[in-house]
Amino acid sequence: MGISYRRIGQSETCIKKFREALAIDPRHVNARYNLGLVLQADIKDYPGAIAAWDTLLMYTPNHSQAGWVREQVAKMKAN
Numbered sequence: 001m002g003i004s005y006r007r008i009g010q011s012e013t014c015i016k017k018f019r020e021a022l023a024i025d026p027r028h029v030n031a032r033y034n035l036g037l038v039l040q041a042d043i044k045d046y047p048g049a050i051a052a053w054d055t056l057l058m059y060t061p062n063h064s065q066a067g068w069v070r071e072q073v074a075k076m077k078a079n
Helices: 002-007 011-024 029-041 046-059 066-078
Strands: none
Touching (some): 029 066, 046 066
16 A cells, blocks of 8 residues: 555655554565655655665565665665
8 A cells, every 4th residue: 555655646645554564564574665765765764764674674684675775775874
């Protein structure tokens, strides 16, 4: 559902839906990945994106996008 809200430009509702999913299952990989993406790209909440992605990598260090996520986190931390 979060992705659908993002596609129609409702980033805040999108974030809320991802956080609701994570409240149920903190290890929900897609919700955590997409939360970081929306926080970074849409609302420029870099500390929030870093936290989401650091947790993602903690739970799934071999995530299919792990390399890209690590690069993005490093860039955000450098700024």
